[in-house]
Amino acid sequence: MKKVLSVVLALAMLLAMVGASAVAEPSALLIGVVYKQSGNPYFQAAVTGFEKASQELGFTFMHDGPDDGSSDGQIRIIENYISQGVDVICVSANDPDALVGVLQEAMAEGIKVISWDAEVAPEGRNLDVQPASAKSIALTQLESISKSIGGEGQIAIVSAMATAPNQNLWIGFIEEALATDPAYANLEYVGTVYGDDEYTKSYDETLGLINLHPDLKGIITPTTAGGPAVAKCVLDEGKSIKVTGLTLASDMAEYIKAGVCDETFLWNPIELGYAASYAAVALVKGEITGAAGDAYDVPEIGTLTVEQVQKIGESGELEPAEGTISYLNKLNTFNVDTVDEWVSIL
Amino acid sequence: MKQRLKRILLSWEAMLIVVFAIVCVAFNQQDASRQAAGLSKKDVFNLASVIKSMRPYMLYSFMTLGIALILAMGDIDISAGASAALSAAMLGILYKTMMDAGVPSGLSLALALVGCVATGTLCGAANGFLVIRFKELFPMIITLTTQLFFRGVAFLLLGGGTLTFKNDKTFDLLKTLYNTVTIGGISIPIVIIVFLAFAAVFYVWLHLTANGRRIFALGTNSKAAYLSGVRTDKIKFTMFTICGLLSSVTAVFFVGATSSSIRADSMVGYEMYAIAAAVLGGFSTSGGKGSIVGVVISLFLFGVIKIGLGTLYGFADSMVNMSVGVILILSTLLPNVAAQINAAGRVRKRRASSLV
Numbered sequence: 242m243k244k245v246l247s248v249v250l251a252l253a254m255l256l257a258m259v260g261a262s263a264v265a266e267p268s269a270l271l272i273g274v275v276y277k278q279s280g281n282p283y284f285q286a287a288v289t290g291f292e293k294a295s296q297e298l299g300f301t302f303m304h305d306g307p308d309d310g311s312s313d314g315q316i317r318i319i320e321n322y323i324s325q326g327v328d329v330i331c332v333s334a335n336d337p338d339a340l341v342g343v344l345q346e347a348m349a350e351g352i353k354v355i356s357w358d359a360e361v362a363p364e365g366r367n368l369d370v371q372p373a374s375a376k377s378i379a380l381t382q383l384e385s386i387s388k389s390i391g392g393e394g395q396i397a398i399v400s401a402m403a404t405a406p407n408q409n410l411w412i413g414f415i416e417e418a419l420a421t422d423p424a425y426a427n428l429e430y431v432g433t434v435y436g437d438d439e440y441t442k443s444y445d446e447t448l449g450l451i452n453l454h455p456d457l458k459g460i461i462t463p464t465t466a467g468g469p470a471v472a473k474c475v476l477d478e479g480k481s482i483k484v485t486g487l488t489l490a491s492d493m494a495e496y497i498k499a500g501v502c503d504e505t506f507l508w509n510p511i512e513l514g515y516a517a518s519y520a521a522v523a524l525v526k527g528e529i530t531g532a533a534g535d536a537y538d539v540p541e542i543g544t545l546t547v548e549q550v551q552k553i554g555e556s557g558e559l560e561p562a563e564g565t566i567s568y569l570n571k572l573n574t575f576n577v578d579t580v581d582e583w584v585s586i587l
Numbered sequence: 588m589k590q591r592l593k594r595i596l597l598s599w600e601a602m603l604i605v606v607f608a609i610v611c612v613a614f615n616q617q618d619a620s621r622q623a624a625g626l627s628k629k630d631v632f633n634l635a636s637v638i639k640s641m642r643p644y645m646l647y648s649f650m651t652l653g654i655a656l657i658l659a660m661g662d663i664d665i666s667a668g669a670s671a672a673l674s675a676a677m678l679g680i681l682y683k684t685m686m687d688a689g690v691p692s693g694l695s696l697a698l699a700l701v702g703c704v705a706t707g708t709l710c711g712a713a714n715g716f717l718v719i720r721f722k723e724l725f726p727m728i729i730t731l732t733t734q735l736f737f738r739g740v741a742f743l744l745l746g747g748g749t750l751t752f753k754n755d756k757t758f759d760l761l762k763t764l765y766n767t768v769t770i771g772g773i774s775i776p777i778v779i780i781v782f783l784a785f786a787a788v789f790y791v792w793l794h795l796t797a798n799g800r801r802i803f804a805l806g807t808n809s810k811a812a813y814l815s816g817v818r819t820d821k822i823k824f825t826m827f828t829i830c831g832l833l834s835s836v837t838a839v840f841f842v843g844a845t846s847s848s849i850r851a852d853s854m855v856g857y858e859m860y861a862i863a864a865a866v867l868g869g870f871s872t873s874g875g876k877g878s879i880v881g882v883v884i885s886l887f888l889f890g891v892i893k894i895g896l897g898t899l900y901g902f903a904d905s906m907v908n909m910s911v912g913v914i915l916i917l918s919t920l921l922p923n924v925a926a927q928i929n930a931a932g933r934v935r936k937r938r939a940s941s942l943v
Contacts, residue, residue, distance in 0.1 A: 279904060280905070303901065305904055306904065309856060311852075311855065312845050312850070313643060313841065313845060313853070316643055316844060317643040317644075317904070318904060320639075324639070324894075325627060325628065325629070326627075326628035326631075327628075336749055336845070338753070338846055338847070338848040339749070339845035339846055339848040339850075341846040342846035362753075
């Protein structure tokens with residue numbers, strides 16, 4: 242009897258599943274946000290950016306990340322979003338290639354795909370939204386150190402690995418600006434040392450640099466791993482050298498408060514989520530297609546343009562590559578007033 | 588006849604089907620009420636979309652069959668995820684090496700697939716050998732060490748990065764494993780069809796042949812089985828080897844699912860999903876029981892629950908896993924509690940009758 246009942250129940254369930262049909266069609270735009278891992282404060286901050294935009298633009302959004310930070314976890318979440326009929330998927334990918342298949346299926350169903358923070362390979366997305374181009378990252382740091390030391394004196398760079406392409410690209414832009422921009426005419430660039438993203442090596446290299454150049458006024462360290470070592474060394478030596486760079490707020494808070502750093506930088510996940518939302522809505526409304534040359538407005542940040550992706554080629558120069566990207570070109574500044582609110586996030 | 592019917596009705600599989608039906612009805616209600624309230628954009632929970640969304644939850648189904656064999660013997664294998672990752676790594680490395688050496692792409696892929704399955708089989712054989720050679724160690728400890736070892740070798744082969752074959756038409760054939768085929772207007776994932784074929788073979792072997800009976804006999808009481816002429820060591824070795832082989836089948840489908848991107852840290856925790864599905868399917872770590880039918884139902888049940896909680900109730904991925912944990916605890920506890928209540932009832936009855 243129970244078996245009969247269970248079979249009847251199962252059949253009823255099957256019929257019900259087939260028979261169900263849409264009753265009300267909500268008009269609001271639905272965005273599915275996928276990030277690398279749940280419970281990560283960086284992505285929780287990014288979600289507040291989506292939230293702010295959702296109130297301004299009137300869309301609804303869901304957000305989730307796998308708890309193990311895996312690609313197949315992201316695939317599960319994306320498949321759930323597809324079956325819920327989202328209009329846009331905004332994803333920060335754990336692996337650029339692993340999601341391509343499922344995202345191509347999404348695009349085939351008319352869903353727009355934006356990668357933000359961590360890119361998806363070009364064939365699996367409509368647009369990539371990133372915080373800052375290499376050039377703006379380089380120039381922001383140079384401008385900051387110049388301001389800190391009053392526009393004149395010796396400066397140096399403590400980089401990561403000598404072979405790191407992104408580091409070398411940034412250093413290239415800094416060297417170029419130093420050579421050509423009259424604003425930096427009074428800065429003397431004494432060279433770059435490499436700390437290999439190791440704390441002790443970065444510390445020792447910085448010590449060598451300070452001993453070699455007693456008149457050194459400023460150090461740029463465009464590496465989150467090297468930053469704290471450089472600042473610690475300067476603090477230990479008691480020199481009046483200013484340090485800036487791309488660093489985590491949590492690493493640098495004590496040095497910012499000690500006056501070693503006037504300001505350091507990293508991108509702002511809140512603004513990244515906010516800008517990705519505006520890009521998503523512009524894509525759905527057809528205001529942009531994700532092709533190079535498109536432009537969309539993001540309040541407080543400005544008009545963002547869609548550019549052809551440029552990758553670092555064999556020669557170390559930027560070369561055009563597949564896919565389109567749009568940069569916020571706005572870095573998050575940590576100084577003595579703001580660093581505390583970022584310590585728990587970055 | 589009546590006894591037989593009663594046994595079927597009270598069987599674990601029948602209970603699973605009832606639970607399955609209740610879950611589906613409840614989810615369907617939720618779907619309808621969400622639509623009526625205008626909360627969802629489209630009909631989320633229908634047969635077609637659920638079957639299609641089942642794909643990611645079926646990747647470890649092959650491994651689950653292997654784990655079920657091990658559980659039937661009263662052993663456990665927690666290295667299956669790692670041996671799958673190593674098999675996937677080998678698939679990529681072999682293909683890359685052969686392509687670099689100028690071997691035709693079709694042949695490269697075929698040989699790499701053979702190598703992948705051979706790697707998984709070897710991993711399983713290594714487990715089997717260690718388990719029968721070092722009987723003083725628990726299989727849990729042995730497979731814990733091999734898990735670390737296999738994962739380590741995968742990292743040695745691949746480093747921390749991703750191995751991909753972009754725009755490689757031959758290797759992209761693996762992606763089709765994650766596709767669906769349309770039968771009667773419903774897109775059915777290939778992985779489900781292949782799994783059901785595997786499950787059918789395993790059903791016949793495990794439940795309808797003498798060899799299958801021996802596995803359960805071994806799990807119920809290995810000493811008794813040994814004394815009655817069952818070659819326990821040989822069976823154990825074979826089962827661990829088969830579990831390794833099935834892990835590599837999961838690896839092949841996983842590579843297809845993740846658009847041919849191969850990483851050393853992939854499929855972490857898959858052995859736990861597999862153990863969970865096998866246990867919910869009626870296998871027990873103490874061995875001697877369980878059925879393939881139960882495993883098939885429980886795999887689908889897990890899939891439906893995870894899809895439903897994610898899409899209809901807005902549960903985050905971590906919450907979904909937690910809920911599945913709760914279901915698993917309840918499902919393993921309930922039969923034990925029921926048995927205890929039954930036993931207590933019998934004791935009371937006996938006391939009452941002896942008093943008379």
